[in-house]
Amino acid sequence: MAGEEAAAAGAAEGGEAGNGGGYDGKCMFCRIARREEPATALLPCEYEDLVCFRDIRPGAPHHYLVVPVEHMGNCKTLKTEHIPVVKRMMEVGKAVLQRNNFSDLNDIRMGFHWPPFCSISHLHLHVLAPASQLGFLSRLMYRINSYWFITAEQLIERLQTENAAS
Numbered sequence: 001m002a003g004e005e006a007a008a009a010g011a012a013e014g015g016e017a018g019n020g021g022g023y024d025g026k027c028m029f030c031r032i033a034r035r036e037e038p039a040t041a042l043l044p045c046e047y048e049d050l051v052c053f054r055d056i057r058p059g060a061p062h063h064y065l066v067v068p069v070e071h072m073g074n075c076k077t078l079k080t081e082h083i084p085v086v087k088r089m090m091e092v093g094k095a096v097l098q099r100n101n102f103s104d105l106n107d108i109r110m111g112f113h114w115p116p117f118c119s120i121s122h123l124h125l126h127v128l129a130p131a132s133q134l135g136f137l138s139r140l141m142y143r144i145n146s147y148w149f150i151t152a153e154q155l156i157e158r159l160q161t162e163n164a165a166s
Contacts, residue, residue: 024071029122033069043096047088052096059138060109060128062102066092072123075112075150080159086125090152093127102129109134109142110152117148125152 024030032040033051043052049070055063066089072078078086093110102108107130112118128134128142142149150158 022071024122027071027120027122029065029067029120029124030071033067044099045092046095047092049085050089050092052092055126059126059142060130060134062097062100062127062129064093064096064127066096066125066127068123074115074118074121074123075155076115078123078155078159080162083156083159086152086156086159089125093125093152097127097129104130107131109144111142111144111149112152112155113141114148114150 023034028037031037032042032053035042040053040056043054043064045052045066050066050068052064052066055065068085068089072082072085090110094105094108097103097105097108109126109128109131111126112124113126126142128138134142144151
């Protein structure tokens, strides 16, 4: 949630992940992904369908957001077919950390805020490092096994389980 409050006023409500995406001119992350927000510098990204940028309210020395270019709803709207997108988002997160001279991938936290605890409904992965240096509030906001934050690995596991159950 940190870093999203300023953008929340312009965020789109809802937006289903599985509906083919698209563009929502009211969504701050859609505008950033399409380079319509010049104040937000995009970091190098190896996938054309994803963008990466620094969180405006960092919770750790390295705090990046990885966002699909196409508008997708929050992580709760994802289906099994979105697992490859989540995995690519994780790849981008790890790569940006390494490009910024952070190499201890055992000391990172990557995940999503679980609705209703997300202030922007456009899917975005939080990449934080070093996790050992998260401040008090950040430790709460990005807490593993909480009602409001799910790690990328937990989300993938949840999506795989949904597929096995259906």
